[in-house]
Amino acid sequence: MLLLFDIDGTLLIKGADAHAAAVVAALCEVWEVEPPQRAHGVEAAGRTDQAIARDILELAGVPAEQFEARRDDFIVAAASHYERLVPDNLSDRLAPHAAEVLAQLSEQTRYRCSLVTGNIQQVARLKLGAAGILYPFAEGQGGFGSDSDDRNDLPPIARMRAGQLWNGGDAWPAEGTVVIGDTPRDIACARADGALVVAVATGPFSADQLSDADVVLEDLRELDVALDSLS
Numbered sequence: 001m002l003l004l005f006d007i008d009g010t011l012l013i014k015g016a017d018a019h020a021a022a023v024v025a026a027l028c029e030v031w032e033v034e035p036p037q038r039a040h041g042v043e044a045a046g047r048t049d050q051a052i053a054r055d056i057l058e059l060a061g062v063p064a065e066q067f068e069a070r071r072d073d074f075i076v077a078a079a080s081h082y083e084r085l086v087p088d089n090l091s092d093r094l095a096p097h098a099a100e101v102l103a104q105l106s107e108q109t110r111y112r113c114s115l116v117t118g119n120i121q122q123v124a125r126l127k128l129g130a131a132g133i134l135y136p137f138a139e140g141q142g143g144f145g146s147d148s149d150d151r152n153d154l155p156p157i158a159r160m161r162a163g164q165l166w167n168g169g170d171a172w173p174a175e176g177t178v179v180i181g182d183t184p185r186d187i188a189c190a191r192a193d194g195a196l197v198v199a200v201a202t203g204p205f206s207a208d209q210l211s212d213a214d215v216v217l218e219d220l221r222e223l224d225v226a227l228d229s230l231s
């Protein structure tokens with residue numbers, strides 16, 4: 001079973017301050033704009049870095065087409081600002097039971113741990129490294145906010161990459177894939193791909209708001225039980 005973990009709100013709680021600052025710094029650098037005052041009002045939960053960045057840039061008066069033209073420069077700049085800004089240690093931001101659950105699941109050969117996150121790939125890996133939980137996630141695996149601005153594109157990308165490493169080159173099947181996330185957008189991207197989904201109520205959404213998932217958990221503690229029930 002392929003496990004596609006979201007990061008913010010799922011594995012880490014309130015661990016994205018430096019990340020948000022890096023995105024704004026990259027926008028200011030690439031498009032030579034002043035940081036917009038209302039950037040903090042842009043919705044972030046469950047969205048990709050590219051989609052968030054485009055909205056912030058529009059607040060700064062730059063139309064969306066201009067974002068597209070320099071998207072790649074933005075991704076490189078955001079990763080490099082994050083490398084500069086990332087705290088040395090984010091382990092105090094680990095979600096409840098995240099470290100123990102990852103340790104437990106990554107030991108079991110029936111599970112393959114990967115990622116589906118709106119974070120730019122390099123940001124995701126730096127962030128997980130600072131939190132001490134990068135080790136279950138093979139380099140080059142996952143679907144990231146640097147791959148697409150639409151979260152619904154990310155599970156198929158992650159399955160394709162998983163297939164190259166673990167399934168003889170054929171995309172990992174959707175029916176053997178579980179998205180684990182904290183927002184209705186995580187649920188929607190799993191549904192769009194025909195994958196299963198476990199929601200955790202450790203982000204900004206309550207268990208009631210996540211009731212469209214196959215399983216809803218208060219936190220990650222019983223994830224192994226939930227996965228058993230799905231397989």
Ligand SMILES: [Mg+2]
Pocket residue numbers: 006007008009010045046181182183203
């Ligand atoms: Mg999230």
